[in-house]
Amino acid sequence: EVQLLESGGGLVQPGGSLRLSCAASGFTFSTYAMSWVRQGPGKGLEWVSVISGSGGSPHYADSVKGRFTISRDNSKNTLYLQMNSLRAEDTAVYYCAKDLSSIQMTYYFDYWGQGTLVTVSS
Amino acid sequence: DIQLTQSPSFLSASVGDRVTITCRASQGISSNLAWYQQKPGKAPKLLISAASTLQSGVPSRFSGSGSGTEFTLTISSLQPEDFATYYCQQLNSYPPTFGGGTKVEIK
Secondary structure: OOEEEEEOOEEEOOOOOEEEEEEEEOOOHHHOOEEEEEEOOOOOEEEEEEEOOOOOOOEEOOOOOOOEEEEEEOOOOEEEEEEOOOOHHHOEEEEEEEEOOOOOOOOOEEEEOOOEEEEEOO | OOOEEEEOOEEEEOOOOOEEEEEEEOOOOOOOEEEEEEOOOOOOEEEEEOOOEEOOOOOOOEEEEEEOOEEEEEEOOOOHHHOOEEEEEEOOOOOOEEOOOEEEEEO
16 A cells, blocks of 8 residues: 655744654555645645655745755655745745656646644744 | 736635636646645645546546636535645746635635
8 A cells, every 4th residue: 555654744943944754654665756745724736845766856836946955865764855945935834745746747746745834833 | 937827716615516726827727737636734735736637546527728918717516525725836947836716615
């Protein structure tokens, strides 16, 4: 059974940093691209970042480029999101999501974690 | 970025009703569209990929159609467990973007 478990969320002041983790199990982690998708309070979904199965080809939404860094440790089956220079508008539930295909990056997300809440406030 | 506009944004319906949700793209996206269902406090669930391919385990009362700029998600006979918010997502052009959502509530 595929499972994705996020952690690391919490309350942080504007300008602060936070590192999210997503522990994966139930599939061959290293063969799938993984993404982070966020959802502001009462809002819709926003794709944040993606990384290939090998750890290359990271891409970011313009709203987080230069502030967030996605990475993965395939030996630990874990995905990360380092978030720096946080702003109030980064407040959201952050989900990690698995790509549907192991062959190519499709951006179809067939499994999602339960989410971790990040609140940026003074 | 490609904008996706869903209509209606809110829908009130009864069990057994046929429900149709529309997603319009700001430019052509071929069939590179997904539909997700999200219940309160839960993560989204992928229902349909490639505009019309039903994911494994998704009931056959759900169907998707369309290509280019106009897409629909249809629930043929609404069930109690279908009351949720539905999102479309395009992945034809980078970055992937989502529609604003359609909340389906009980009449």
